[in-house]
Amino acid sequence: MLEAGFNSVNQFLSEFVKSLLSLVKVVIRGRHMARLPIRQLPVCSVLGNGPSLNESLADHFDFIQQTEVVCVNNFAHADIFLRLRPQDYVISDPNYFVFTEQTTDRDDIRRTLSIFLEHVNWPMSLYVPHFAKGSYLLGQIERGNPQIKVVYFNYTVVSGFRWLTYWLYSKGLGMPQAQTVIIAALTLMINRRFETIYLFGADTSWHEQIRLNDQNQLLIKQIHFYDKPKDVTHQPVYSDKYRQRTFSMASQFLSLHKVFRGYEVIRNYADHKGVTILNASAKSYIDAFERTQIKWPVASK
Template sequence: MIEAGFNSVSQFLSELFTSLVSLLKVAIRGRHATRLPARQLPVCSVLGNGPSLNESLSEQFDFIRQTEIVCVNNFAHADIFPRLRPQNYVISDPNYFLFTEQTTDREDIRRTLSVFVESVDWAMTLYVPYFAKGSYVLSKIEQGNPLIKVVYFNYTVVHGFRWLIYWLYAKGLGMPRAQTVIIAALALMINRKFETIYLFGADTSWHEQIRLNDQNQLLIKQIHFYDKPKDVTHQPVYSDAQRQRTFSMASQFLSLHKVFHGYEVLRDYADHRGVRIVNASAKSYIDAFERESIGQSVNQ
């Protein structure tokens, strides 16, 4: 009984402290509150870039096309991108916003930029964190394609009392920790008040591709649905800019823990907002959301 009382007091004090820290962060960044557009349809599909998306696109293409579509990061590399004509696109990779005309080692970013400026001939909303404002990539997009509307979201990670963080989420003043771009995309779509959000291509199976070489370097083979598997190899995952040291196995699995915990946070927040999230990925390790067989029409 006494131990339970100590634990309860300790938890309250911990949440009080993290709540105060979160409010301080919000006070500093509050002028950058997220302003989201109204939803166009009651249902949306968030498409991750996992290998299983090929199967979902093959079998559920017509279903996905009937929903409001959300793509992420390098999805524009896929041949199917202009056929889907997504209404929404989320980029949260900080490397996009450090990229300049002189950058030579990120051909993937250069390719995405080229597609956005030269090939997107439909209205599309691009969601990026506020710190991206003024970056080379965003300047090129805003100047080069008036059909793409840029929405800046406030990526201030907040913790603390649940009632407080839910209020901050809803007001666009804070977000859950977005360890992956899918978490950011889901958080934004929950706040756009879709009735149902379907998630495809969220394999979250990176642990299957972890290797350790003879030098104790951590290697990962990152495969996306648009990749040719024979062209993808295990590569070191460096923890420093000088590429002298890779992440440890402990830090890698801690990162995975943050991913899966982030989905649990989103599940509870979605329930609070009355939004249903369905994990419809053909393959997925995410256990936070319900699974369901998808019909051929959103109206069925």
């Protein structure tokens, strides 16, 4: 009885401290409320870049095209990007926003920028964190392609009392920890008040590709649906800018824990907002969302 009471008080104090720290972060970093565009349809499809997306696009392209389509990060590298013509695109990788004309080691970012400038000839909203404002990449896009509307969101991680964090989420003043871009994309689409969100290409199977070499270096082979598997090899995952030390196995699995915990947080927030998230990925380790088989046609309003 005494222990239960102690645990209850300890939990309250922990949530109180987290809430207080979250409010301080919001005051310092999150003063710009996100202004999200009105949804175009009641249903959207969020497309991760996992290898299984190839199967989903082959089997369900017509279904996906009938929903509002949300792509992420380097999806534009795929030939199907120009056929799909997504209405929404989310980039949260901070490397995009330190990229400059002089950057020599990020051909993937240069390629994405080139595609945005030269080939996007339809209206598309590009969602990026507010700290990206003023970056070289966004300057090029805003000056070079009027079809792309940049939408800024706050990536201020907040936690604490659930009623407070949900209020901060809904006001665009904070987000759950977005260990992957999919978590950020789902948060944004929940706040745009879609009725149903379908998730494709969310394999979340990185643990299958973890290796340890004879020097105890952590290696990962990161395969995306647009890659040619024979061109992708296991590479060290460095923890320092001097590329001397890789992440430990413990830290790598802690990072994976944050990914899966983030999905649980998003599921609870979606339930609170009356939004249904359905995992339609051909392959996925995510257990937070209900798995589903595609039903056709999509109801329209």
